[in-house]
Amino acid sequence: MFCYLDWHYFIIWTKLLTLWKNITLFPFYYFSIPLHLRTLFAPWKKQLVRKKPGFHPTDIFYVVTFNFLSRLIAAIVRIITIICGLYLIVLFFFLFAIPAFIWVLIPFLTLPLYLFGIGKKKDPVSTIIKRSGGNPYTLLINLLKSKEGQFVILRLGLEPKEVFARLLPYAKKSTSSSPLLDALNMKNLSLADLFEMLAISYLPFKNILEEKNLKSEDVLNAALWYEKKQNLVKPPLFMDLAQIKSLPGIGVEWAYGYTVEFDKYAKDLTKNYSIFPLLLGREKEIKEIERILSKTQNNNVIIVGESGTARHALVETLAHRIFSGFCPPLLSHKRILSLDMPAVLSAAPTLLEVKGIMEKLLAEASFAGNIITFIDELDKYCSSQPGRTDTADVIAKFAVSSVGFIGITTPENYHKYLATNPVLAPLFEKVEVNEPDRETVITELELTIVPVLEQKYSLTITYPAISKTLENAERYISNKPYPAKAIDLLDESCLFAKTIEANALLPIHIDRFLSQKLEISLGEIGKSEKEKLSRLEEKIHQRVVNQEKAISVISSALRRRRLAVSSSKKPIGSFLFLGPTGVGKTETAKALCQIYFGGEKKMIRFDMSQYQKEEGLERLIGSVRTGTPGELTSKLKDNPFSLLLFDEFEKSVPEVYNLFLTLFDEGYIVDSNGKRIDARNTIIIATSNAGAEFIRENINMGVKDEQLQKILVEYVLNQGIFSPELINRFDAVVVFSPLSEGHLREVAKLQLLTLNKRLADKKVSVAITPELIKKLAIVGHDRQFGGRALSRVIAEKIEDVIAQKLLAGTAKKGEAIKIDL
Known part of the structure; x- marks a missing residue:
């Protein structure tokens, strides 16, 4: 009662x-x-x-x-x-x-x-628990039949009918579980907690999840996704005075002036906001922007952040909040107009006339009394340097009036053009926008991006797919920050899934799409790839003679990386190849690039003898003084999946060595502008002739491979050729032995086979005989240049002869030309 x-x-x-x-x-x-x-x-x-x-x-x-x-x-x-x-x-x-x-x-x-329970506050958790009677099967079935349960099953990529059918045999077998009963007696349990407990402790459900490569964390996060959506549901309008106050009132615009001319060059973001109006996790930045715009003087804000950190979405979110009434009272009647500066610049031939147009537009905005002017890439219009237009005096004139300004720029351009501008710098307050953390990005995807993409592509996006999107975006996309790279990858993966007529986006679709786009292997290893990984040594030996130790070390590194055993924060592998000229160091790098990246075009080569002193460092990472981009940093940006080959590494200067310490250990370098360039998806090989004579002497003395590697490292350290800090950063220091005459015969045979491949379209070939191979090994043997001397002999003694026969027309189609040295 x-x-x-x-x-x-x-x-x-x-x-x-x-x-x-x-x-x-x-x-x-x-x-x-x-x-x-x-x-x-x-x-x-x-x-x-x-x-x-x-x-x-x-x-x-x-x-x-x-x-x-x-x-x-x-x-x-x-x-x-x-x-x-x-x-x-x-x-x-x-x-x-x-x-x-x-x-x-x-x-x-x-x-x-x-x-009948009308008007009573319902507790779905206690209701489900009471109905189950402590029986885990009944508890799970009731949970799966609830709205949240249906949502969770859908977001895990499971088929509801299949799940119920798999659980049916346990209907009579299930009994009360003591640990589960103890957990159910806990207070303040949520539906997400129930899902997690059942995913951990109820074996039939756990087995279903494991078969689909799902973990209890996936179940929990899918359930939390539902709770986040519920938290966005507003109470009924007449039960919430804040919503009533936020409604666009009748006649609000009567007190403010027209902007007839301004509207010709602007877009009203307050009325035409983005399809993604909810930017979540950025409350701090939005509150700071609202505080600045509410000031009576100098109410101008400059948003500073890298492209892709949701700078524009921040402005669009603010516009949506103003339109919806969820903003400070001083901003409730404002309009954010995005001024199309390229259109303004093209409206007049001279800078003086452009300034006149801008002054007219801003005067109209000032008189209207409720305009906030948004200018994208503000730095472009505040400098007289090449490619820019200086309208800073006009902007400054109205920045002290009732016209509030919002500008967007990058950190680099802010410090270069705006922070040093004596006219504008005092009038604008900076708000920095950095990359959001993982949890914030997940929330933005779940609540803002996913609903739009699902409607666009007519498919269901699962939580494991979102998790895989972030994992792959972090690992393989380095030219964009969060959240842009996650949004773009999810969007493109949805399109890929749609083209193969999938009804739900799963992790496998993310891997397949990225594998196709980047031309690398991702996801589960297929039968052919397993065979290739297990036979790596054999495949490399098809191009490289001898050097078993080097090839073994490299192959092991590739297998560890593909199977996700090694650290993902470092490059795929970093190796120092030591040995005389012409023993296969560069050829090993080419073979490796061909096998791992699909072609030698993915190899980026640097001759370190050309990068000397401070000028050499500037050539590699760029120069602030001249504004020239770095050769190494630029190529890494354009080719994040590549093999970096640093020839004659011993000729690098100390300043360059310091650069490589971070590259080898952390998988990135910093360019001249302070930006990180990711190198985690590269294989790095440094070659050096240092200690070549020392290697020959020890091999002649019968020193074995492992012992030779140890004493050679000691030798180069004692000689001061490389520092201990640098040597320790490599995954392995590999010694390449000089080639014997027998090895040279194998090299000669490989090179002749390669030559015949090139001659195939000419319908001729070289007759490869044991006598020819033996003579080439003798004539091409050179203690100093190794296999490279053999290459010169083949070019001079064989390729020239064939070229003359082809020019003279004496070579018959299908003929195997005999060469007599």
């Missing part, structure tokens, strides 16, 4: 009083009564006529008459609006007072409503 009376006189009565109060106040705010009282005699849309200089009776009469009529018409319209609002206030007050007071007088008549 007490519960019923509490429900009748406290819960429902309180709601009725709130409803009565809000409905009564609705006309007060919707008819903008406070604003109309404050601006009762203000001219209509600020339409006034000013008297011309001199004494002109006709002109004076016209000005007085026009201004009087403007104020009179405005006052009449506002008075009528106020009267209508007041009439409705009185009407609603008495009309809705009747049911509120009747409710007090009819206790017990409402008992049926109470018994």
Whole structure:
């Protein structure tokens, strides 16, 4: 009985009083009564006529008459609006007072409503637990049948019918679980908690998840996704006074002027906001922008952030909040107009005329009284340097008026053009926009991006797909920051899934799309790839003779990386190849590039003898002084999946060595502008002839590979060729042994086979005989240049002969030309 009376006189009565109060106040705010009282005699849309200089009776009469009529018409319209609002206030007050007071007088008549649960606060968790009786099967089935359960199953990429069918055999087998019962007795459990507990402790459900490569964390996060969506649901309009206050009131724009000319060059973001109006996780930045724009002086903000950090979305979110009324009162009637500066610049041939147009537009905005001017890439219009236009004086003139400005720029351009500008710098307050953290990006995707993409592509986006999107975006997309790279990857993956007629976006679609786009292997390893990985050594030996140790070390690194065993924060592998000229160091790099990246075009080669002193460092990472981009940093940006080959590494200067310490250890370098350039998806090979003679001497003495590597490292350290810090950064230091005559025969055979491949389209070939191979090994043997001397012999003694025969026409089609050395 007490519960019923509490429900009748406290819960429902309180709601009725709130409803009565809000409905009564609705006309007060919707008819903008406070604003109309404050601006009762203000001219209509600020339409006034000013008297011309001199004494002109006709002109004076016209000005007085026009201004009087403007104020009179405005006052009449506002008075009528106020009267209508007041009439409705009185009407609603008495009309809705009747049911509120009747409710007090009819206790017990409402008992049926109470018994049916109307108006009672429902607890779905306790209801589901009570119905289950502690039986995990019943608990899970009831949970899966709830709205949240259906949402979770859908977002995990599971088929509801399949899940229920798989669980059916356990209907009679399931009994109460002691650990589960203990957990169910906990207070303040959410539906997400229930899902997680069942995913961990109920074996049939756990097995279903494991078969689909799903974890309990995926179930929990899918359930939390539902709770986030529910938190966005607003209460009914008349139960929330804040929503009533936020409604666009009648006649709000009557107190502000027209912007006829400005509108020709601008887009009203307040009315035409983005399809992604909810930028979540950026409350701090939005509040700071609102604070600056609400100031009475210097109410101008410059948003500083890298492209892709949602700078524009921040402005569009602010515009949406203003339109919806969820903003400070001082901004509630503002309009954010995006000024199309390229259109303004193209409207006049000279800078003076452009400034004249801008001054006219901004004067109109200032007179209107409710305009915030948004200028994208503000730095382009505040400097006289090449490719830029200096309109800073015009912007500064109106930046001190009632016109608030919002500008966008990058950190680099801010420091270069705006922070040093003595005119604008004091007038603009900076708001930095950085990359959001992982949780914020997930929330933005779930609540803002996913609904739009699902409608666009007519498919369901699962939580594991979102998680895989972030994982792959972080690992393989380095030329964009968050959230842009995650949004773009999710969008492109949805298009890919749609083209193969998938109904739901799954992690496998993210991997397949990125594999196709980047031409690399991702996701589960197929049968052919397993065979290729297990036979890497054999494949590299098809091009490289001897050097078993080097090839073994490299192959092991590639297998670890593909199977995600090695650290993902470092390059795929970094190796120092030590050995004489012509023993296969460069050829090994080419073979590796061909196998891992699909072609030698992915190899980026640097001769370190050309990068000396400070100028060499500037050539690699760029120069602030000249503005020249770096050769290494630029190529890494353009080719993030590549093999970096640094020839003659011992000739690098100490400044360059310091650059490589971070590159080898952390997988990135910093360019001259302070930007990180990602190198985690590269294989790095440094080659050096240092200690070549030392290697020959020790091999002649019979020193074995492992011992040779150890004493060679000690040798180059003692000689000061490389520092211990640098040597320790490499994954391995690999010694390449000099080639014997037997090895040279193998090299000769490989090179002749390669030559015949090139001659295939000429319909001729070289007759490869044991005698030819033996003679080539003898003639091409050179202690100093190794296999490179053999290449020169083949070019001079064989390729020249074939070229002469082809020119003379003496080579017959299909002929195997015999060469006599």
